[in-house]
Amino acid sequence: MSTEQPRERGRPSGRRAGESGTRDAILAAARQRFADTGYDRASLRGIAADAGVDQKLVAHYFGAKQHLFVEAVGLPLDPLVVLPAILEGGDEAVIAERLAQGIALVLEQPELHQRLTAAVRATATEPAVARAMREFFPDQVLPAVSHLLGPGDGRLRLNLFGSQLVGLLMGRYVIGVDPLTNLEAKAVGAAVGPTLARYLVGSYALPTGN
Amino acid sequence: MSTEQPRERGRPSGRRAGESGTRDAILAAARQRFADTGYDRASLRGIAADAGVDQKLVAHYFGAKQHLFVEAVGLPLDPLVVLPAILEGGDEAVIAERLAQGIALVLEQPELHQRLTAAVRATATEPAVARAMREFFPDQVLPAVSHLLGPGDGRLRLNLFGSQLVGLLMGRYVIGVDPLTNLEAKAVGAAVGPTLARYLVGSYALPTGN
Numbered sequence: 001m002s003t004e005q006p007r008e009r010g011r012p013s014g015r016r017a018g019e020s021g022t023r024d025a026i027l028a029a030a031r032q033r034f035a036d037t038g039y040d041r042a043s044l045r046g047i048a049a050d051a052g053v054d055q056k057l058v059a060h061y062f063g064a065k066q067h068l069f070v071e072a073v074g075l076p077l078d079p080l081v082v083l084p085a086i087l088e089g090g091d092e093a094v095i096a097e098r099l100a101q102g103i104a105l106v107l108e109q110p111e112l113h114q115r116l117t118a119a120v121r122a123t124a125t126e127p128a129v130a131r132a133m134r135e136f137f138p139d140q141v142l143p144a145v146s147h148l149l150g151p152g153d154g155r156l157r158l159n160l161f162g163s164q165l166v167g168l169l170m171g172r173y174v175i176g177v178d179p180l181t182n183l184e185a186k187a188v189g190a191a192v193g194p195t196l197a198r199y200l201v202g203s204y205a206l207p208t209g210n
Numbered sequence: 211m212s213t214e215q216p217r218e219r220g221r222p223s224g225r226r227a228g229e230s231g232t233r234d235a236i237l238a239a240a241r242q243r244f245a246d247t248g249y250d251r252a253s254l255r256g257i258a259a260d261a262g263v264d265q266k267l268v269a270h271y272f273g274a275k276q277h278l279f280v281e282a283v284g285l286p287l288d289p290l291v292v293l294p295a296i297l298e299g300g301d302e303a304v305i306a307e308r309l310a311q312g313i314a315l316v317l318e319q320p321e322l323h324q325r326l327t328a329a330v331r332a333t334a335t336e337p338a339v340a341r342a343m344r345e346f347f348p349d350q351v352l353p354a355v356s357h358l359l360g361p362g363d364g365r366l367r368l369n370l371f372g373s374q375l376v377g378l379l380m381g382r383y384v385i386g387v388d389p390l391t392n393l394e395a396k397a398v399g400a401a402v403g404p405t406l407a408r409y410l411v412g413s414y415a416l417p418t419g420n
Contacts, residue, residue, distance in 0.1 A: 130385045
């Protein structure tokens with residue numbers, strides 16, 4: 001196995017069998033560790049040991065633990081990369097349009113929305129996955145975007161964003177309601193983009209402690 | 211069992227054991243029929259036969275099939291009653307406020323949100339329940355509110371409304387994300403009320419057929 005090859009974090013493609021096997025072994029070990037201990041307590045050292053590889057190889061394939069987590073739980077896009085790009089520079093209307101396009105892109109590609117729906121199903125049905133997700137978003141994703149979010153509690157903004165995304169995937173792919181299930185991806189993006197933008201950067205009635 | 215007693219559709223309360231048993235038998239038969247055949251093909255006659263009671267008794271306890279369905283699948287509020295009341299007379303801001311109060315009311319009462327979350331779980335995991343729900347909302351609920359919805363496809367508006375409601379319940383009760391899980395009911399209502407109002411009556415980019 002060559003360590004000269006550039007680091008890849010995308011899908012396997014034209015990779016030699018040995019490399020693909022090592023990569024899969026690391027992902028399987030990571031999935032198990034994240035489920036067993038949650039995100040915070042899972043170490044790259046432990047994951048490497050479980051997979052029977054050197055820890056450097058884990059970093060070579062996946063970079064930081066955050067990125068390994070994204071791959072291990074099957075998120076099709078890395079929120080640490082995608083969310084800052086969507087939120088950087090632009091008012092609520094611009095961000096709504098970017099979110100509409102992002103949603104359309106995910107829904108147009110079966111590979112992307114199938115992985116995302118699988119991650120939602122796992123989060124909803126496996127308490128261990130839910131725990132890891134509950135640690136990952138506030139601890140890892142929030143610091144990368146908190147300065148780009150609207151006023152108030154950024155964790156709540158991400159919660160609300162996630163609630164609409166989860167509900168959309170449930171309605172379109174899990175429950176299968178008509179016409180949402182058959183609607184073209186762009187129309188779905190246009191419908192939910194402004195909701196997602198409002199949750200992330202817009203003003204809404206914030207908790208007042210009453 | 212007296213047939214003089216006024217019709218009740220609420221929760222059992224102070225009802226004699228025989229009545230409660232009959233009512234439960236009808237609900238169990240209805241659940242099974244709706245799951246087996248879907249909403250449209252389930253008949254009150256067949257449900258009564260399965261429960262071993264006269265069909266008139268089903269009507270006495272539950273009224274029309276629509277209301278029996280609402281009780282059988284465990285919806286805590288009847289959308290045929292609640293939605294028209296929320297949508298009747300009032301602009302988008304007024305309706306958003308009513309929706310915020312309605313959501314707060316449901317979240318404040320464990321009995322209500324537990325039943326609603328159970329219905330969401332059943333819809334997401336049991337294809338037969340999903341099918342009955344997919345028939346019930348466009349065929350029964352939509353005609354009762356279509357004249358009160360915004361322009362465009364009313365079914366899609368109900369789909370989007372449902373998607374945010376499902377995502378909210380998933381995030382707050384099934385996945386359990388913080389702070390959404392611990393946030394006071396009124397603050398949650400204030401956060402999602404405007405989203406729900408926009409989906410039902412507001413303007414959003416409608417499908418353009420591109």
